[in-house]
Amino acid sequence: MTKRLTGRDTEASAPAQGREAILAVAKKQFAEYGYHGATLSKIATRAKVCKANIFHHFGSKEGLYLAVLKDYCEQLSPLRGSRPISAPTCREQLRQFAQVHLENMLNEQGAVQLFLRELLAKDSLRKEILAKGVLEDNFSSLVQMVREGQEAGEIRPDIDPAMLAVMLLGADVFFFMARDVFQHFRDVHFAEAPGDYSKALSEILLKGCLAKRD
Amino acid sequence: MTKRLTGRDTEASAPAQGREAILAVAKKQFAEYGYHGATLSKIATRAKVCKANIFHHFGSKEGLYLAVLKDYCEQLSPLRGSRPISAPTCREQLRQFAQVHLENMLNEQGAVQLFLRELLAKDSLRKEILAKGVLEDNFSSLVQMVREGQEAGEIRPDIDPAMLAVMLLGADVFFFMARDVFQHFRDVHFAEAPGDYSKALSEILLKGCLAKRD
Amino acid sequence: MTKRLTGRDTEASAPAQGREAILAVAKKQFAEYGYHGATLSKIATRAKVCKANIFHHFGSKEGLYLAVLKDYCEQLSPLRGSRPISAPTCREQLRQFAQVHLENMLNEQGAVQLFLRELLAKDSLRKEILAKGVLEDNFSSLVQMVREGQEAGEIRPDIDPAMLAVMLLGADVFFFMARDVFQHFRDVHFAEAPGDYSKALSEILLKGCLAKRD
Amino acid sequence: MTKRLTGRDTEASAPAQGREAILAVAKKQFAEYGYHGATLSKIATRAKVCKANIFHHFGSKEGLYLAVLKDYCEQLSPLRGSRPISAPTCREQLRQFAQVHLENMLNEQGAVQLFLRELLAKDSLRKEILAKGVLEDNFSSLVQMVREGQEAGEIRPDIDPAMLAVMLLGADVFFFMARDVFQHFRDVHFAEAPGDYSKALSEILLKGCLAKRD
DNA sequence: GATGAATGAGTGTTCATTCAT
DNA sequence: AATGAATGAACACTCATTCAT
Numbered sequence: 001m002t003k004r005l006t007g008r009d010t011e012a013s014a015p016a017q018g019r020e021a022i023l024a025v026a027k028k029q030f031a032e033y034g035y036h037g038a039t040l041s042k043i044a045t046r047a048k049v050c051k052a053n054i055f056h057h058f059g060s061k062e063g064l065y066l067a068v069l070k071d072y073c074e075q076l077s078p079l080r081g082s083r084p085i086s087a088p089t090c091r092e093q094l095r096q097f098a099q100v101h102l103e104n105m106l107n108e109q110g111a112v113q114l115f116l117r118e119l120l121a122k123d124s125l126r127k128e129i130l131a132k133g134v135l136e137d138n139f140s141s142l143v144q145m146v147r148e149g150q151e152a153g154e155i156r157p158d159i160d161p162a163m164l165a166v167m168l169l170g171a172d173v174f175f176f177m178a179r180d181v182f183q184h185f186r187d188v189h190f191a192e193a194p195g196d197y198s199k200a201l202s203e204i205l206l207k208g209c210l211a212k213r214d
Numbered sequence: 215m216t217k218r219l220t221g222r223d224t225e226a227s228a229p230a231q232g233r234e235a236i237l238a239v240a241k242k243q244f245a246e247y248g249y250h251g252a253t254l255s256k257i258a259t260r261a262k263v264c265k266a267n268i269f270h271h272f273g274s275k276e277g278l279y280l281a282v283l284k285d286y287c288e289q290l291s292p293l294r295g296s297r298p299i300s301a302p303t304c305r306e307q308l309r310q311f312a313q314v315h316l317e318n319m320l321n322e323q324g325a326v327q328l329f330l331r332e333l334l335a336k337d338s339l340r341k342e343i344l345a346k347g348v349l350e351d352n353f354s355s356l357v358q359m360v361r362e363g364q365e366a367g368e369i370r371p372d373i374d375p376a377m378l379a380v381m382l383l384g385a386d387v388f389f390f391m392a393r394d395v396f397q398h399f400r401d402v403h404f405a406e407a408p409g410d411y412s413k414a415l416s417e418i419l420l421k422g423c424l425a426k427r428d
Numbered sequence: 429m430t431k432r433l434t435g436r437d438t439e440a441s442a443p444a445q446g447r448e449a450i451l452a453v454a455k456k457q458f459a460e461y462g463y464h465g466a467t468l469s470k471i472a473t474r475a476k477v478c479k480a481n482i483f484h485h486f487g488s489k490e491g492l493y494l495a496v497l498k499d500y501c502e503q504l505s506p507l508r509g510s511r512p513i514s515a516p517t518c519r520e521q522l523r524q525f526a527q528v529h530l531e532n533m534l535n536e537q538g539a540v541q542l543f544l545r546e547l548l549a550k551d552s553l554r555k556e557i558l559a560k561g562v563l564e565d566n567f568s569s570l571v572q573m574v575r576e577g578q579e580a581g582e583i584r585p586d587i588d589p590a591m592l593a594v595m596l597l598g599a600d601v602f603f604f605m606a607r608d609v610f611q612h613f614r615d616v617h618f619a620e621a622p623g624d625y626s627k628a629l630s631e632i633l634l635k636g637c638l639a640k641r642d
Numbered sequence: 643m644t645k646r647l648t649g650r651d652t653e654a655s656a657p658a659q660g661r662e663a664i665l666a667v668a669k670k671q672f673a674e675y676g677y678h679g680a681t682l683s684k685i686a687t688r689a690k691v692c693k694a695n696i697f698h699h700f701g702s703k704e705g706l707y708l709a710v711l712k713d714y715c716e717q718l719s720p721l722r723g724s725r726p727i728s729a730p731t732c733r734e735q736l737r738q739f740a741q742v743h744l745e746n747m748l749n750e751q752g753a754v755q756l757f758l759r760e761l762l763a764k765d766s767l768r769k770e771i772l773a774k775g776v777l778e779d780n781f782s783s784l785v786q787m788v789r790e791g792q793e794a795g796e797i798r799p800d801i802d803p804a805m806l807a808v809m810l811l812g813a814d815v816f817f818f819m820a821r822d823v824f825q826h827f828r829d830v831h832f833a834e835a836p837g838d839y840s841k842a843l844s845e846i847l848l849k850g851c852l853a854k855r856d
Numbered sequence: 857g858a859t860g861a862a863t864g865a866g867t868g869t870t871c872a873t874t875c876a877t
Numbered sequence: 878a879a880t881g882a883a884t885g886a887a888c889a890c891t892c893a894t895t896c897a898t
Contacts, residue, residue, distance in 0.1 A: 036250035119391045162401040163414045170388025177333045187376040200377045208422030264863045464678035478884045547819045590829040602812025605761045615804040628805045636850030
């Protein structure tokens, strides 16, 4: 009775309380400053809870970080299905995938930032488990997609499907990381237009850049 | 006469002294653990100098970090010319570039790790100045290369040169970041063969992945 | 029940705990060695608390110092009333004031030492706020006292009341500061007799030193 | 030949060099911040010399401080004679002394600040030796002056000459210390007029504040 | 006479963590 | 579930000092 209902807090940006408030703030902090750069004091302050309360809920900084990681995972995984890839031809599927994937990354900046940082770390403890879990989803979807395209005779059979997948994902990751810097390059016109970027990307992936020689 | 010969230090990884010793250790530590993860105590211990000496030479942790960044920059920039790209056709130049660029990244893992981490940070102070300086070198080389290919009629004129550059660099960056994870993907066969990766990469960039329809 | 009785701590100099223990030690240290001469390590050790605990309670060295200053203020202010000045004639009131004021200073050596040091500093931030608060109390009491004496025709009307106040307070301050040195002056006989000092002081203030010429 | 003549540097405020430059800066710093508040790094920087050079000339911080103290002493002692006290009557001599003494203090703020700080310290090592040396000069002059006045029947014989001396010096010391604070007291009109202060001071000392009763 | 490099002990401060309540 | 007090270890940084040149 004395306890307030906290059920609907997840919807919208209503100020969560207790455990959830901590988690929400921690996600931001870890994403922005990395594991070592983030501090429990700051997280506690911003979440308007006592520092000791963090330990009550998460046991340790490491524990909190893992909870953040897990939360980000759950937040990321279902997204792939948010706008289902469905098109008759493989080339069209790839175009859609390129578009949707980049959109998702930009919608989940915190999660992506954290994962990429994890990739750069040397621990390899969490790196394998987590990054693999997130990457593999997208990766095997793509590979499967390409394989079907090859079986349908649409994609060249001498193409390594994994290679294609890496190129698409890599282009998106690089865009995500360097978009701030791109804005200061005069040769770049797509810095603020992810849609155009995705289109041009899939175009080159499909047709290559060589002029047709006849 | 009274001065000790330190000549051979430059050659191998012989223990440098004073300022250089600190810088060398700091480069490793910052690359491995990031700015916040690295500690001056550890750096001092490993460099076999007094902690206070770091401040004598670099003023502050920030100062040391900037010196490291600057040093990595100078170490990275001239690399582009280390194995000069020279081939009659543009497609061959791109193939060479893909190869050399990835090799360079793998040879300078510390520098690259640091730069990528910097890209993920929010400072934008160092990000712009440094990442721009390093990225732009490779970037504009590539763009120029593609432009010439277009003028020679070798590359499709409707291709955005910057787009091609981003795809190539992005694929390399992504390979660099995720290679550890790749090793655990069964679909991936190039994880430990950067040479093959570069070849397949440029192949797709040039010809695309679509089957020829005639 | 489970809570320990701490009641008697206030009475004597029993070892206070936590915040109060720190404050008590800090007051001594700052008074004895000044702001820069005092160190938090020493304060923590003597207060038998962890150094970090000081920051938990006071935020910073500056914060602790200000708390000390504030505490000394409250300790000093009510003293004026401790032995209320009450006498029919103004001359008697002045005699009493001279006596009581010097006694108070000698009873609160720590506070006085700190205040005088603060007067010699250049901050002017704390100087104004604090010294003013403490000085003004005594100062305006004296001025008011003299004014009433003038209205009653007891004190010469051409006397500046503020001047008289400064002379009385100044003589006490100087005695406080130099009493150690006075002991080695053969001409001085009042060094260890503050009572005599106060008496002689008010005598001269009232009657002057000139021989009566008639 | 290669060495510049440094002889006349002492005159005027020409930028001294080496030892003298250090001493000049150290005097300011010690006076302003006290022994613990002043740092050799700052002194070295401001004197535009190497920190190690300070040790070359003065051996240690303590050594430098003592040199400063000695220098201030020499600077202060002869001042009493700068404007010789000479008047037929004792009362006039006292008036002159009050005036000259306060002037001297205000002209030598650094020295005075340092000495007063020393008086507040607990070392009593230097306190006795130095403060005594400086104080005693003024003190015994005054006492002697008063004694002669008493012998000449000008000063009341029941006055303790030391007491009169302490009151005069104390009033000046207090003015020196609190003059910044005085400016914010509405009752005080002499804060920026040391001349008036000295006059009023000697007036009260001589004649007292009581109204003439007949 | 003067400097730059180097140092050990110490500074104030912050860290993640624990505990009693 | 939540808090304030407390802690030890570590943090970046400054101190006065030394030494070879």
